[in-house]
Amino acid sequence: MNPKIKKIKEFWKDFSSNKVAVVSLIVFMLILFVAVFAPLVSPTNPYDLNTVSIMNSRLAPFSEDFSGNYFLLGTDGAGRDMVSAIFYGLRVSLGVGVLSGIFALIIGSFFGISAAFFGGKYESVVMRIVDIQLSFPSILVALIILAAFGKGVEKTIIALILVQWAYYARTARSSALVELNKEYVDAARCLAFSNTRIMFKHILPNCMAPLIVVGTLQTAHAISLEATLSFLGLGLPITEPSLGLLIGNGFEYMYSGDYWISIFPGVALLITVASINLVGDHLRDMFNPRLH
Amino acid sequence: MTPFIFTRLAQSVLVLFIMSLLVFGGVNLVGDPVEMLINPEADQAEVERVIRELGLDRPVTEQYWYFLVNAFKGDLGDSFIFGEPALKLIIQRMPATLELALFSLFISLIIAIPLGIYAGYKPDSKTSKIIMGGSILGFSMPTFWVGIIFIMIFAVHLGWLPSTGRGEIGTFLGINSSLFTLNGLSHVFLPALNLALFKISSVIRLTRAGTREIILQDYITFARSKGLSEKRIVLVHILKNILIPIVTVVGLEFGSLIAFSTVTETVFAWPGMGKLIIDSIYNLDRPVIVAYLMIIVTFFVFLNLIVDILYTFLDPRVRIKGDNQ
Numbered sequence: 001m002n003p004k005i006k007k008i009k010e011f012w013k014d015f016s017s018n019k020v021a022v023v024s025l026i027v028f029m030l031i032l033f034v035a036v037f038a039p040l041v042s043p044t045n046p047y048d049l050n051t052v053s054i055m056n057s058r059l060a061p062f063s064e065d066f067s068g069n070y071f072l073l074g075t076d077g078a079g080r081d082m083v084s085a086i087f088y089g090l091r092v093s094l095g096v097g098v099l100s101g102i103f104a105l106i107i108g109s110f111f112g113i114s115a116a117f118f119g120g121k122y123e124s125v126v127m128r129i130v131d132i133q134l135s136f137p138s139i140l141v142a143l144i145i146l147a148a149f150g151k152g153v154e155k156t157i158i159a160l161i162l163v164q165w166a167y168y169a170r171t172a173r174s175s176a177l178v179e180l181n182k183e184y185v186d187a188a189r190c191l192a193f194s195n196t197r198i199m200f201k202h203i204l205p206n207c208m209a210p211l212i213v214v215g216t217l218q219t220a221h222a223i224s225l226e227a228t229l230s231f232l233g234l235g236l237p238i239t240e241p242s243l244g245l246l247i248g249n250g251f252e253y254m255y256s257g258d259y260w261i262s263i264f265p266g267v268a269l270l271i272t273v274a275s276i277n278l279v280g281d282h283l284r285d286m287f288n289p290r291l292h
Numbered sequence: 293m294t295p296f297i298f299t300r301l302a303q304s305v306l307v308l309f310i311m312s313l314l315v316f317g318g319v320n321l322v323g324d325p326v327e328m329l330i331n332p333e334a335d336q337a338e339v340e341r342v343i344r345e346l347g348l349d350r351p352v353t354e355q356y357w358y359f360l361v362n363a364f365k366g367d368l369g370d371s372f373i374f375g376e377p378a379l380k381l382i383i384q385r386m387p388a389t390l391e392l393a394l395f396s397l398f399i400s401l402i403i404a405i406p407l408g409i410y411a412g413y414k415p416d417s418k419t420s421k422i423i424m425g426g427s428i429l430g431f432s433m434p435t436f437w438v439g440i441i442f443i444m445i446f447a448v449h450l451g452w453l454p455s456t457g458r459g460e461i462g463t464f465l466g467i468n469s470s471l472f473t474l475n476g477l478s479h480v481f482l483p484a485l486n487l488a489l490f491k492i493s494s495v496i497r498l499t500r501a502g503t504r505e506i507i508l509q510d511y512i513t514f515a516r517s518k519g520l521s522e523k524r525i526v527l528v529h530i531l532k533n534i535l536i537p538i539v540t541v542v543g544l545e546f547g548s549l550i551a552f553s554t555v556t557e558t559v560f561a562w563p564g565m566g567k568l569i570i571d572s573i574y575n576l577d578r579p580v581i582v583a584y585l586m587i588i589v590t591f592f593v594f595l596n597l598i599v600d601i602l603y604t605f606l607d608p609r610v611r612i613k614g615d616n617q
Contacts, residue, residue: 135596137548148318231436266437274432
């Protein structure tokens with residue numbers, strides 16, 4: 001059998017031993033599907049002014065309007081269907097979370113692996129910056145960036161990258177330090193491969209397992225953080241309605257008892273973040289040699 | 293020990309300097325506060341007068357220099373909106389935030405340490421699995437959303453607890469706090485529980501991990517073979533050893549409670565520093581934004597310094613390593 005396929009099969013056997021993690025993965029896949037194909041699976045386009053009617057404002061869940069449109073989760077203050085708004089919101093939230101995660105992974109592993117590889121002053125400076133940054137809570141780092149530079153899509157993504165990169169850098173460095181002692185690195189050095197090639201073609205792939213664990217947990221964290229920032233009015237602008245903005249919009253109606261406008265986007269956010277966390281948690285246990 | 297503290301101190305000052313550059317520079321790039329402050333009907337002469345009064349006609353570098361010089365004198369500028377010193381505004385609101393954070397720290401420790409020890413002591417029991425599942429849920433729940441749900445259930449639906457503002461303030465041993473009156477406690481309970489939620493999850497996990505590692509140590513086996521009761525082993529041997537990591541984290545967590553209180557304070561309209569900064573960001577009140585960020589960064593830098601130093605006292609291994617350098 002192809003060794004790659006065999007490896008994947010072994011991995012799946014290990015992964016599927018935890019039912020909760022498997023269910024979470026399926027749930028996450030569904031959410032991902034909905035987010036990617038939001039325009040196709042949504043009952044209406046919540047941001048098309050021709051189909052949204054202010055007459056339908058704040059309808060309760062399971063209600064119909066005069067023309068027979070059915071609103072499973074009700075409508076918000078502007079008369080938008082909540083189901084569609086949530087689907088589109090998932091798209092924005094996941095998009096921002098995953099994008100910032102990928103950038104942070106690239107930047108963090110670059111600095112982490114190069115710090116381990118070159119050592120010396122460079123390593124101590126990089127790791128000192130990582131330590132200092134990790135001593136600040138993520139919300140504070142994001143708050144500093146957004147309070148100082150203002151809100152916006154790019155700024156939110158930059159803030160989320162800055163919050164996350166240090167975690168990747170620390171993880172990448174510690175696994176690269178282990179890999180550096182292995183013989184294949186000596187072999188690659190003997191073949192006079194360039195440093196870049198050794199770092200990113202040889203060492204990086206062997207550091208991927210812990211980086212993926214950090215990646216899943218950090219992405220969940222980034223999605224949650226973005227929602228918080230957008231709720232506070234510091235993150236994404238109204239033109240990019242993420243789940244956090246939807247929850248924030250519903251907050252003003254809470255006191256009059258119109259609970260669904262805030263609650264349902266929050267449930268969607270919770271399911272998304274929890275499913276990623278549960279998968280990540282199981283992956284971490286799988287890769288942790290101390291537990292075996 | 294002393295060189296260790298000095299290096300750390302120098303590093304802290306450097307961090308503060310870089311932060312002041314970043315924050316001051318950033319704030320001065322965003323928006324036009326004059327537009328927000330001036331009556332739209334004001335004429336050009338009036339606009340220019342205000343700009344001059346606020347010192348906004350000077351180059352940014354010069355403004356920064358004045359800011360630094362004044363900051364050393366303890367003056368972080370006057371709020372554009374309130375016309376009062378920014379530092380005074382923040383200090384006025386500090387007790388409200390501190391009492392919220394302290395109360396929520398108290399709640400989280402009371403709940404999390406026993407649950408965490410239990411989950412580590414009996415990792416395979418059903419209860420432990422529920423505790424750990426709950427802690428993942430606690431990690432995943434966005435704080436602000438849980439706050440909204442609390443308001444919906446306990447304030448709007450059941451009407452048990454108030455959902456906004458700070459209650460009556462009582463005095464005890466010369467300290468003014470709303471924690472000393474019944475009305476004050478009823479106001480602080482929901483926001484504090486909300487703020488504690490995330491900490492509860494993280495302290496549970498930390499305590500569990502610590503317990504699981506300690507239980508395998510030789511001294512626990514030794515204590516057992518001496519015939520000590522399980523109760524004594526848990527309450528003395530495990531609890532005592534687990535306190536080292538918990539002290540560190542709680543010290544650091546206290547800072548993050550203050551940082552996260554911005555969210556809780558906004559949801560529950562709690563009149564603390566966190567709400568002030570969010571309001572100031574909306575109003576482009578630059579001096580208050582800069583002052584708040586500088587104060588909180590200073591607070592963090594020194595909190596970390598203290599935790600590092602305390603840690604060297606608690607764990608001799610760190611001290612020995614530090615001396616060798």
